[in-house]
Amino acid sequence: MSVLPAGPTTRREPVVCVLIALATLAVAFVALCQGATWTTPGETLAGLLGRGDQSFVITQWRSPQVAAGVVFGIALGLAGAVFQNLTRNPLGSPDVIGLDAGAWTGALLVVAFAGGTAGQVAGGAVTTATATALVIYLLSLKQGFSGLRLIVIGIAVNAMLTAVSSWIVLRAELEVAIAGTAWSAGSLNGLDWDEVAWPFAVVGVLAAVLAGQSRALHQAALGDAVAVTTGVRLGVHRFVLVVAGVGATATVTAAAGPIVFVALAAPQIGRRLTGSAGVPLLPAALTGALLLVTADLVAQVVTRPVPLPVGVVTTAVGGLYLIWLLVKEVKR
Template identity: 65%
Template sequence: MSALVVRAGRVAVRMERRAVVTAAALTVVACGLALLGLCQGATWYTPGEVLAALTGRGGGTLVITEWRMPRVCAALVFGAALGVAGAVFQNLTRNALGSPDIIGLDAGSYTGALAVITLVGGTSLQLALGSVAGGLAAAGVVYALSVKSGLSGMRLIVVGIAVNAMLTALNGWIVLRAELEVAIAATGWSAGSLNGLDWDEVALPFALIGVLLALLGVLSHAVHQAALGDELAVTSGVDLRRLRLLLVLVGVGCTAVVTSAAGPIVFVALAAPQIGRRLAGSAGVPFVPAALTGAVLLLAADLAAQTLLAPVALPVGVVTTAIGGAYLIWLLIKEAKKP
């Protein structure tokens, strides 16, 4: 396969041509969907009116920049974060089913957030910290119960599904024991929704996701070395234990931050990395196509959620669950056929 080499001084980056074309195409699709998201709503604005409003020269500036744009940006950033989280765990487990929503990390993050909501009310920072703590605890339990097979194999997936089921039951019990107003809010939030998000609510999650993605960028060379095999990675100076710990922190962090802001949005982390891998024609699970595919998937699902029963806006998690359920069935059948 032909490759492109980008040089900046002494630094050279080799990129597969198909992966570059895929990334460019996904970026164009994401921009098109974002423009559509800014146009769509109770009042339809033409693309020209949207562009004028973004530059402060037209009407509807408040609606577009303060109401619609935070939601569109949240769909793009949260979708990219979930795509990266899925790619991290699928690379670690070397299994297409090894995503946060399957192995219980989504449910664990939700448990942590619920504990914060019911015990202390919860600011944005407290929700984020509670979600991260819950996700890390779930990851620790899953790893401890599947340690005989390390971070690979169907054992981890089965253990993760079992932990996910138990955490889901625990979450239901917490909601039932909570006060009525808290229980109603938590139940609605559990569907995963971008409805009503504003800049104040997404500023902290965006910053945290930016830090996590920057950390992943720093680790990208070591990740590439590890993908070539453990022995080669060790001989090239990669500390595999430290690398895997940092990757788990990135994956759990991305999942937990999204959960703290929008609730558990399932199946994007499962589907995006595999779709991105097939589009890019990569042997592994590349992070950039996974992130871009996640952004496109979540924004497309949110647009569908807004239009299916308009003027009633569905939680985006309802759409991703419906689509992801069919994808999961197909993936399970495919995995079962492997020798």
């Protein structure tokens, strides 16, 4: 890890963050070139600028999906960093503790029983994700808060919610069941600008809110006592983190289904790449974007011409990461 001078973390972190952002843009551009067919970079650039016969395909079909990879990746990376900070544990991410599953169950319920406009689905996802977070938190409260207890309870809740979702799909109308199954792995395929506009806006607001909490987050990593006695309003800080973390998870899940493992892996990869102390937000967000865009590009290519849901790729790669992480944590 000594490619960069081992100077103060304050110098290395911004440099690596810029590099990750550039890598994300590069992969995103390749993803724009790569649809069902390959478009040359020149044609793709021209298409982006509204010229050439590929313009419609690139700006209306491929762009929203690639943009969703970037923005949802940011959202998932942020949500992961938020919950890993709150639980002080690299396993404490929303996909592991059942928030994705909770949001997904809510979205399915709305689709199966209430018709389901985009707004209703989002409302259902946010409601059940919040309820899930609340239940896990209350169950883990016995004699004070414990991050590890919350994670173990979250894993159990995750399993139960996944079962509930399967049951809903089995009981639902055929077309709902087919749509639900295709969506249940988490997929960016076929998203258009109308579908991603409001999630992008929500993620933008949540990212701004979290940016405002960044310093308090660093301070809270020193422990409750130091955080409070250096002036952090810990109760307010935690509340804002939970709301933003649940909101980011539910928003992505409502729009794209439960895309797992990005939130788990991105914050840890990001902090190792940047050599940062603790689990900072910006590297997590950027790494999340890079991971999701790359995973979606792989999903477009491996089984061409039929694209895979991106969640299949993140699950396959992330599953290996989770096994490694579990082994490492158990040894500790």
